[in-house]
Amino acid sequence: MSKHDMPPPEATRSNTPQPVRTLRDWLDHLAARDRLAVLKPNTRLKFEVAAYSKRLDGLRATVFPKPDGHPIPVVSGLVSDRGWMAEAMGVEPSEVLAHFQNAAENPVPWQEVASGPAQEVVHRQDRGALDLAKILPLPTHNEHDGGPYIAAGIMIVRNPKTGKQNVSIHRCQLTGPNRLGVLVLPRHTFTFQRMAEEAGQPLDAAIVVGVDPLTLLASQAIVPLDHDELEIAGALHGRPLPVVKCVASDIRVPADAEIVIEGRFLPHVREPEGPFGEFPQYYGERAPREVMEIVAVTHRKDAIFHTIVGGGLEHQLLGAIPKEATLLTHLRRNFSNVLDVHLSPGGVMRFHLFVKIRKTQEGQGKNVILGAFAGYFDLKHVIVVDEDVDIHNPTEVEWAVATRFQADRDLVIVPESQGSKLDPSNRDGVGAKMGLDATKPFKAPEMKFKRIYVPGEEAINVADTLKQGGADWRSALKS
Secondary structure (H helix, E strand, O other): OOOOOOOHHHHHHHOOOOOEEEEEHHHHHHOOOOEEEOOOOOOOOOHHHHHHHHHOOOOOOOEOOHHHHHOOOOEEEOOOHHHHHHHHHOOOOHHHHHHHHHHOHHHHHHHHEOOOOOOEEEEOEEOOOOOOHHOOOOOOOOOOOOOOOOOOEEEEOOOOOOOOEEEEOOOEEEEEEOOOEOOOOOHHHHHHHHHHHHOOOOOOEEEEOOOOOOHHHHHOOOOOOOOOHHHHHHHHHHOEEEEEEEOOOOOOOOOOOOOEEEEEEEEEEEEEEOOEEEEOOOEEEEEEEEEEEEEEEOOOOOOOOOOOOOOOOOHHHHHHHHHHHHHHHHHHOOOOEEEEEEOHHHHHOOOEEEEOOOOOOOOOHHHHHHHHHOOOOOOEEEEEEOOOOOOOOOHHHHHHHHHHHHHHHHEEEEEEEOOOOOOOEEEEEEEEEEEEEEOOOOOOOOHHHOOOOOOOHHOHHHHOOOOOHHHHHHHHHHH
C-alpha cells in the first residue's frame, strides 16, 4: 500500500463519513454493501463487458477479471446511483449539490509528490513501439461502435500560453497501435488544441484511467477557462490531491491513478472516428476528428481499467450532478427564489431541466426558463414548477404540467438556438428550445389549486396493522 492509499489521521479519529479518495477504496466501499459483482474470468471485451454492465446498471458495479485473458481487470458502473455519489462525498443525498457548489467555489490547489503508484510501470515509445491494445484491455461497447474505446479516462491538457490545466472526459477510439481519434467538442480542450495548432505545435495531453469517483465528478465541473478541475477534486476530498509530473510532458496527473496514457494532439491532422454510442442513447456519427499520438503509458503494477458504457446511468450521472450544481448557482444569482434543479433521466440528464421555485410574482417562471437556457446551451426543454412539486419524481412534474400549464399562456419557444451536437434531432447543433411554466397563478383562489391530502397518511405504518394475507379475507371478516 502506498502512502497515498493510507487514510489521513483524522479519518481514524472521527465517526464522520470521509470522502472516498481512491478507486480501490471505492471498490471496497461498494463490496462491503453488496453492490459489487465479480464475474468469471475471460469475459469478452467486444460487447460482453458492456452487456453485463448494462444488465447490472444502477444495481451493482461490475468487475471483470482477465477479460479476454488480459492481465488487467476491467471495472464499470462505479457511480450509477445518485445516492452512491453522496456516500462517496461523505454527505447526505440532499447535500450533494451544495457540497459540489462549495468545492467548485473554493478549490484546493494540488500537491506535487515525487512519485506515485500511477508510474510504477512505464512503457515509452522511445523504448520500443507502443501497442495500446496489448498494454490495456480496451472494450468495444455497442453494435456499431467504430472500434475499441477509452470511455472513462479524464483528459488533462495545459493552456499553451498560461500553463494552466483543464480536465475533461472525451471519447477516444483506438485507430492505430499508438493513435487515438478523439471527439473534441467546442469547450476548453478545443480552445487549447486550436491555440497550439495555430502556432503549428502539438498539444500535450494525458488520459488518466481509474480514478476515484470524486475526481471523475470534478472533471465535469463547468468553470471558467484556466480553472484546474483537479483543484475541485481536492476540495471534494477535503485535502490537496497528490499529483505527479508525467514522464513525457509537464502535465500533472493524480498520483494514485491506475493508468496514465500520455501523448500529444497532432496539429492539422484529422482522421475518421466513430460511430460511438453516446449519452442520448444514439450513435455519435463517424467524422474526421482530432488525433492523439501516444508516446508513453504508465500504470500500477496491478492496474485496474475503468470503462463507462455510453448512455448508461454512470455516464449520465457523472455529467448531471456538476451541471445541476452549476445551473443552481447560475440561477440563484438572479432568482433568489429558485429552490432546486434536476436534470431528469428521461431527458438523458442533459436536455431536460426541472426547476422548483417559490413564486412571489407573476412572470417569474418565464424569466427562470430564459435564465436556464442562458446557463447551459445543451438544455432543450425546461419545466418550472412550484415548491409543492417533487422535481425528482417525473410523475409529479407531469402532474404539474397537466393541471397548471396552458400552452397559449405558459409556453416559451426559442427557435434556431445552439444546442447539443449529439442531439440527432438538431441540425448540426442548432435547434429549438421550449420552456413550460407549470406554476400556479400567484394570486389564485386558495382552494382552486390546493392539493388533496389525507391527514395522518405519512405517519401510518401499514406493516404494523396488517393482520394476515389477503387470501384469507373471508376468515378475517368473521374473526
